[in-house]
Amino acid sequence: MVTAGDLYLLAVTVMALVALAVAIPVLLDIVREGRERLRQGRPEPPVEAEEPDDIDGVQCRHCGTVNDDGYAYCEECSRQL
Template sequence: MVDVGTLSLVATGALLLFALAVGIRVLAGIFRDGRERSRKRREGEIDRYTEDPVYDRDPPDPDADGAAPATCPQCGAENASEFAYCRECAAPLGPNP
């Protein structure tokens, strides 16, 4: 009769081997993609520094909603309108933060 410890050890080993096989396939794909991109850059098919639309955007304006920036009553620092506490001294900015 097979005990539970041996069965769990075999199942764990099989799962680890499966995860290793999947990981190797993913890493091989990443490596192939990198080599292909390097080849395309060398041959001039793609620019060396391409723009990324996600990271090259301007950051959103925190005061775009038209609200005036909040001034701290304690230290006088300018804070974005959605802040509840001062960014300089951590004092509450409104009557009910």
């Protein structure tokens, strides 16, 4: 026999499941947003630092010495520019 208590329990269970079904996408959204924020918070290497246009000559990517244009190898560390 079904009592009022059983119906109440059933109703509460259904409501809990519905609430869960509604909450899961929201929670997933929050997690995704948090990951996105973490990724954005990581400092990206500045692109301009890799190829500076304002220096005269060729900057060695190994030691940072600026060599005159036309040189294929660094005068400081002798590695290929």
